[in-house]
Amino acid sequence: MNRSTNPEAIEVGVVGLGLMGSSIVVSLLMAGHKVKAVAPISADMQQVRGRILGHLEECREARLLDEHPYPYEKNLAITEDYNTLVNCVLVFECVIEDLRIKAAVYNKIAVVVQSDAVIASNTSAIAITTLQSLVPNPERFLGIHWAEPAYATRFMEITCGDKTCMSYAEWVFELAHRWGKEPTLLRKDIRGFITNRLMYAVYREIMHLVEAGRISMEDADKAFRYDAGSWMTFMGVFRRMDYCGLADWATILKNILPTLSNESRVPHVMQQMVDDNARGTQNLKGLYPYSSEEAKEWEEAFAVFNKEIFRLAALYPSSRKEPVKQSA
Amino acid sequence: MNRSTNPEAIEVGVVGLGLMGSSIVVSLLMAGHKVKAVAPISADMQQVRGRILGHLEECREARLLDEHPYPYEKNLAITEDYNTLVNCVLVFECVIEDLRIKAAVYNKIAVVVQSDAVIASNTSAIAITTLQSLVPNPERFLGIHWAEPAYATRFMEITCGDKTCMSYAEWVFELAHRWGKEPTLLRKDIRGFITNRLMYAVYREIMHLVEAGRISMEDADKAFRYDAGSWMTFMGVFRRMDYCGLADWATILKNILPTLSNESRVPHVMQQMVDDNARGTQNLKGLYPYSSEEAKEWEEAFAVFNKEIFRLAALYPSSRKEPVKQSA
Numbered sequence: 050m051n052r053s054t055n056p057e058a059i060e061v062g063v064v065g066l067g068l069m070g071s072s073i074v075v076s077l078l079m080a081g082h083k084v085k086a087v088a089p090i091s092a093d094m095q096q097v098r099g100r101i102l103g104h105l106e107e108c109r110e111a112r113l114l115d116e117h118p119y120p121y122e123k124n125l126a127i128t129e130d131y132n133t134l135v136n137c138v139l140v141f142e143c144v145i146e147d148l149r150i151k152a153a154v155y156n157k158i159a160v161v162v163q164s165d166a167v168i169a170s171n172t173s174a175i176a177i178t179t180l181q182s183l184v185p186n187p188e189r190f191l192g193i194h195w196a197e198p199a200y201a202t203r204f205m206e207i208t209c210g211d212k213t214c215m216s217y218a219e220w221v222f223e224l225a226h227r228w229g230k231e232p233t234l235l236r237k238d239i240r241g242f243i244t245n246r247l248m249y250a251v252y253r254e255i256m257h258l259v260e261a262g263r264i265s266m267e268d269a270d271k272a273f274r275y276d277a278g279s280w281m282t283f284m285g286v287f288r289r290m291d292y293c294g295l296a297d298w299a300t301i302l303k304n305i306l307p308t309l310s311n312e313s314r315v316p317h318v319m320q321q322m323v324d325d326n327a328r329g330t331q332n333l334k335g336l337y338p339y340s341s342e343e344a345k346e347w348e349e350a351f352a353v354f355n356k357e358i359f360r361l362a363a364l365y366p367s368s369r370k371e372p373v374k375q376s377a
Numbered sequence: 378m379n380r381s382t383n384p385e386a387i388e389v390g391v392v393g394l395g396l397m398g399s400s401i402v403v404s405l406l407m408a409g410h411k412v413k414a415v416a417p418i419s420a421d422m423q424q425v426r427g428r429i430l431g432h433l434e435e436c437r438e439a440r441l442l443d444e445h446p447y448p449y450e451k452n453l454a455i456t457e458d459y460n461t462l463v464n465c466v467l468v469f470e471c472v473i474e475d476l477r478i479k480a481a482v483y484n485k486i487a488v489v490v491q492s493d494a495v496i497a498s499n500t501s502a503i504a505i506t507t508l509q510s511l512v513p514n515p516e517r518f519l520g521i522h523w524a525e526p527a528y529a530t531r532f533m534e535i536t537c538g539d540k541t542c543m544s545y546a547e548w549v550f551e552l553a554h555r556w557g558k559e560p561t562l563l564r565k566d567i568r569g570f571i572t573n574r575l576m577y578a579v580y581r582e583i584m585h586l587v588e589a590g591r592i593s594m595e596d597a598d599k600a601f602r603y604d605a606g607s608w609m610t611f612m613g614v615f616r617r618m619d620y621c622g623l624a625d626w627a628t629i630l631k632n633i634l635p636t637l638s639n640e641s642r643v644p645h646v647m648q649q650m651v652d653d654n655a656r657g658t659q660n661l662k663g664l665y666p667y668s669s670e671e672a673k674e675w676e677e678a679f680a681v682f683n684k685e686i687f688r689l690a691a692l693y694p695s696s697r698k699e700p701v702k703q704s705a
Contacts, residue, residue, distance in 0.1 A: 174629065196604050204603035231603050233596040240636055243592050244600040249633045250582035251575050251614060252626075264571050268561035270613025272572040274690065275532035275559050276524050278613075282606030283682045284675075285598025286579060287664045291657030292675065295664075298580075299643055299651040301502065305577045307641040308568055313634045315627050323627040329619030336615045336623075347612075347620065350693055354611045357689055362602065365678055 052138070054223045056081035062134040062162075064154055065143035066093045066127070069171060069197055073141055075104040076200040078121040079114060080228045085126050085133045089144060089154060097127055108200060111356040131157045139167045139221070141193065146174040152183040159185050167217050169193040173245060177210035177238045187212035193221060194242055198352075201359045205230040206242050257310035260317060266336055282362050380466070382551045384409040390462040390490075392482055393471035394421045394455070397499060397525055401469055403432040404528040406449040407442060408556045413454050413461045417472060417482060425455055436528060439684040459485045467495045467549070469521065474502045480511040487513050495545050497521040501573065505538035505566045515540035520563075521549060522570060526680075529687045533560040534570050585638035588645060594664055610690050 053059055060083040063074050070086075077084050078101075086101075088094045105118035114121075126133055134140055140158050144150055151170070158168055167189045170180050181187040192208035205225050209218050218234060225232040233243060240246070258264045280289055290298055322336070329335035330344040339347075381387055388411040391402050398414075405412050406429075414429075416422045433446035442449075454461055462468055468486050472478055479498070486496055495517045498508050509515040520536035533553050537546050546562060553560040561571060568574070586592045608617055618626055650664070657663035658672040667675075 174625070196607060202603060202607045204600070204607060206600070231599050233592070233599050235592065235596070237591065239586070239591055240633060243586070243596060244604040245629065246586070246633060246637070247579050247582055247597070247600065248605065248614070249630060250578045250637055252630065253634055253637060254575055254578035255614065258567070258571070258574070263565060263567050264561075264563065266615040268563070268571060269575070270615050271559050271561050272532070272534070272575065273613040274610055275530060276572040277576065277605075278610030278690065279524060279530050279532065279683060279686055280679070281609050282602055282686065283679060285601040285606075286576070286583065287594040287598050288675075291663035291665055291667075292679065294656045294659050295647070295650045296654075296656065297502070299647045301573065302577060302580065302647060303643045305568060305574060306581055306643070309574070309578055309581060309641075311639040313637075315631045315634070319623070319627045319630060322623045326624075328622040328624065331622050335619035337619055339619075347616075351608070351611060351620065354689070354693060355607060358607055358610065361682070361685055361689065362606065365682060 052220045054220070054227060056224070056227050059083075059138055059224070060085065060136045062087060062137035062140035062158070063143060064131075064134075064140060064158060065089060065145075066097045067143065067145075069195065069199065070141075070143035071097055071100045072104060072197060072199040073143060073171065073195055074101055074125065075108070075198075076195075076228055077141075078105070078124055079108065079200055081124075083124045085128070085137055087131055087134065088127065088129050091129060094127065094129060098125075101125065101127075104198070104200060107352075111201075113201060113356065113359070131161050134158060134161045135163070137162060137166060139169065139224075141169050141171060143171045146172060148175065148179075148183070151175075151180060155180075155184045165189070167191070167221065169221070171195055173242070176240060177208050177213070179210075181210035181212050188214040189217055191218055191221065192238075192242075193225075198355060201355050203229065203231045203359065203362060204244070205232040206235060206244065207232050208235040208238055208242060210238055252316075253312055254310050256316035256318065257312055282358060283365055380548045382548070382555060384552070384555050387411075387466055387552075388413065388464045390415060390465035390468035390486070391471060392459075392462075392468060392486060393417060393473075393499075394425045395471065395473075397523065397527065398469075398471035399425055399428045400432060400525060400527040401471060401499065401523055402429055402453065403436070403526075404523075404556055405469075406433070406452055407436065407528055409452075411452045413456070413465055415459055415462065416455065416457050417478075419457060422455065422457060426453075429453065432526070432528060435680075439529075441529060441684065441687070459489050462486060462489045463491070465490060465494060467497065467552075469497050469499060471499045474500060476503065476507075476511070479503075479508060483508075483512045493517070495519070495549065497549070499523055501570070504568065505536050505541070507538075509538035509540050516542035517545055519546055519549065520566075520570075521553075526683060529683050531557065531559045531687065531690055532572070533558040534563060534572065535560050536563040536566055536570060538566055580644075581640055582638050584644035584646065585640055610686060611693055 061077055062085045063070055064087045066086055066088045074084055074086050108114045142154055144154050170192050177192040181190045184190045191213045194206040196202040196204040207221050222232055222234045255269050327334040330347055333339045389405055390413045391398055392415045394416045402412055402414050433449055436442045470482055472482055498520050505520040509518045512518045519541045522534040524530040524532040535549050550560055550562045583597050655662040661667045
């Protein structure tokens with residue numbers, strides 16, 4: 050495909066300006082794109098500009114941006130009018146995980162944009178193949194899954210549905226490097242994508258041990274923070290195996306795999322949380338107890354941590370340099 | 378129990394002075410202990426002092442130590458003579474994962490130490506209850522599982538066997554905080570302890586996806602480095618759930634759990650690695666390709682990263698402040 054991968058030459062749209070949508074706008078502005086930001090909910094219009102400028106200012110303070118936010122800000126238009134998307138070659142949908150609402154949004158985007166524009170969903174819950182059936186041009190539809198905060202994480206999963214044309218996915222893959230991402234490209238939809246799926250394997254085992262009274266949640270968190278957390282950002286799981294020498298792993302896998310949980314029902318503790326309308330730090334009801342000060346402390350501390358780990362991750366060998374492709 | 382938890386008042390022993398044993402000695406010296414280091418293999422005697430002093434010097438350079446290594450060094454005795462352990466109230470066994478060798482070592486320790494001394498194994502492969510059957514005083518035997526490098530990681534799993542007396546485990550738990558650890562205390566032996574077990578749940582799922590050609594190892598490593606790696610060190614898995622709000626998790630668990638791998642056989646790719654005598658960066662044969670320069674680069678970069686993440690982890694709320702105990 051002969052599409053530009055120079056962000057300054059590419060106008061993009063973002064539809065849905067909640068926390069995640071705003072943070073995606075920031076990342077795209079920082080990369081140099083002109084961004085048309087569309088608020089499908091009028092109420093969002095009020096705070097969006099302030100929130101986006103606030104993030105840009107934070108990034109400047111954290112030295113993720115060299116310049117004053119102003120030059121970025123002038124590339125941003127915020128509106129409720131879908132017609133401003135007319136020249137956007139890539140439009141990000143970031144609305145809630147509701148099929149009916151997404152369908153309406155796709156329809157409004159599709160009638161405005163040019164025939165070669167790509168639509169991308171930030172869904173983390175619905176299969177891309179399912180969403181694809183809602184758009185008139187499914188070959189130009191794909192998933193682009195960001196991690197929060199979008200402007201200070203390197204993670205990105207680009208996922209094709211059954212009908213996605215690979216050349217569009219490959220163009221987005223190239224472009225994503227210009228956004229400072231280390232993207233993965235999933236040629237076929239997997240339920241839960243990669244990262245969710247792997248973490249759910251952990252949750253299954255951990256909940257099993259917690260329910261059996263073998264470990265506490267606090268212990269599990271410590272084990273992750275101080276063991277896995279001491280190498281995860283640096284090398285991931287397979288390179289870790291290489292680093293430790295491989296032979297022991299096969300022996301231990303042989304012993305441990307047959308003892309792992311194969312549970313398929315929702316763990317009791319999670320069902321209880323849902324029944325209690327627990328929303329964690331958001332409503333001070335969660336797996337751990339929180340005062341409102343504590344919830345605020347966690348949020349503020351995480352904002353700082355995130356920028357530090359982002360910088361730390363960047364110091365180490367980029368996976369782009371690595372030649373291995375084990376499978377396609 | 379009325380035992381001191383002031384490292385300066387406690388003499389400890391370390392038996393087995395390979396890479397891990399040496400690194401444990403460094404951590405104990407830094408905490409202020411007098412350390413008797415016993416080399417069961419004469420060949421180890423040659424390099425041990427240099428290696429330990431090298432680590433101390435590195436720690437000083439990385440500002441994990443304020444002072445010159447000298448005051449620490451004078452608390453260290455290195456010997457082949459088990460009789461020097463006579464006044465040690467805690468002896469760490471760090472020899473290879475071989476039952477026969479461990480039994481011989483325990484016997485040599487037990488005949489020398491006082492009747493109230495505790496013996497701790499750094500095993501990550503053998504059940505504590507099994508090892509416990511090899512010592513004359515099983516109630517004073519437990520597992521203390523360190524992560525490498527022992528002096529620059531906060532991870533520690535303290536594990537009881539069936540016969541371990543809890544008061545000794547609790548004393549070690551308190552003491553471990555003086556070593557700069559964030560220990561977990563497992564009251565009952567679990568095969569694979571906590572951290573290994575949880576990571577093996579990941580390996581099972583990931584290998585399944587790789588073998589099915591759905592993802593590449595490189596993609597899996599990216600997903601971990603840039604997604605899980607962006608919060609793991611900060612909050613662990615359960616607090617992460619609280620932070621993100623909990624309700625979505627129950628829905629996604631319900632959808633994904635039944636689709637996860639329940640495989641119990643060793644994945645083909647791991648068996649292949651063992652058959653090929655692949656030892657990763659150690660012999661330049663692994664899941665990824667390595668030149669000897671690359672293997673060296675990974676090792677050096679990891680040594681730097683490890684000190685940085687150690688410092689970063691310490692900036693954030695200590696789990697000691699958290700009051701929750703979900704289970705015992």
